Amino acid sequence: MLAQGALVSEMPFGHEPRARDFPRRHRLISGICAGVVVVEAARRSGSLITARFALEQGREVFAVPGSPLDPRAEGSNDLIKQGATLVTEAADVLAVLRPIIGTPIELRAEEPEAPPPPAEPGAAERARIVELLGPTPVPIDDLVRLSGSSPALVRAVLLELELAGRLERHGGALASLL
Numbered sequence: 001m002l003a004q005g006a007l008v009s010e011m012p013f014g015h016e017p018r019a020r021d022f023p024r025r026h027r028l029i030s031g032i033c034a035g036v037v038v039v040e041a042a043r044r045s046g047s048l049i050t051a052r053f054a055l056e057q058g059r060e061v062f063a064v065p066g067s068p069l070d071p072r073a074e075g076s077n078d079l080i081k082q083g084a085t086l087v088t089e090a091a092d093v094l095a096v097l098r099p100i101i102g103t104p105i106e107l108r109a110e111e112p113e114a115p116p117p118p119a120e121p122g123a124a125e126r127a128r129i130v131e132l133l134g135p136t137p138v139p140i141d142d143l144v145r146l147s148g149s150s151p152a153l154v155r156a157v158l159l160e161l162e163l164a165g166r167l168e169r170h171g172g173a174l175a176s177l178l
Helices: 019-031 046-056 071-081 090-101 123-132 140-147 151-163
Strands: 035-038 060-063 167-170 174-177
Touching: 019 046, 035 046, 035 071, 035 090, 046 060, 046 071, 060 071, 060 090, 123 140, 123 151, 140 151, 140 174, 151 167
Parallel strands: 035 060
Antiparallel strands: 167 174
16 A cells, blocks of 8 residues: 555445545544544544544554643543543654554655656546536546546646636535636
8 A cells, every 4th residue: 555555445436425424434544554643633523433443443543632722632632531642743653553563664854755746638638528517516536437537637637727717616526617
C-alpha cells in the first residue's frame, strides 16, 4: 500500500455516500491501520467511532490533547482519560508502533518522493468531459466512468472549469455547469 496505494470499499463503484455508511468506512480504516491517531474529536464524532473500532480490533489508539474548554476536544481528551496514548509529536506514535510493526520506522526530514503529476488533459478529453456536464448536477464518479478518463484528469478539467467560473460543485461529489 505504501508504494502503490489502495482502494478499499464495501460499496460498489459509483455508490453515493450516505451518513449511515460512514461507520462501516471507519471500521475499514481502523482495520488496515496499526494505530489510529485522533487529533480533534467532539463528544459525538466519527473519529471516536474509528477509535472504538480500533480498540475492538486490537489496534493502538492515540489522542492529541486539546483545551478542556473547547468542545471540539472533548472526545480526544476523554480518550486520553480512558487510556489512549497521549501524543504531542510524531515520536510518541513511533515509540509505540516500532515494536508492534517490527521494522524500523524513521522520521524523514525530507519530503517523500511524489508521484509524477498526471498528464495534461487533451482538447478531446476536455470536450468529452464538458459535454457530460450540464445545469443538472452530475456525480463526479459518473464523469470518470462515462468519459473514460482517469479520475485525476477529470478532476483537473473540473478545477479548470471552476477557476474559470463555469462550474459549480454541490454536496455529495456532484458538479454542474453554471
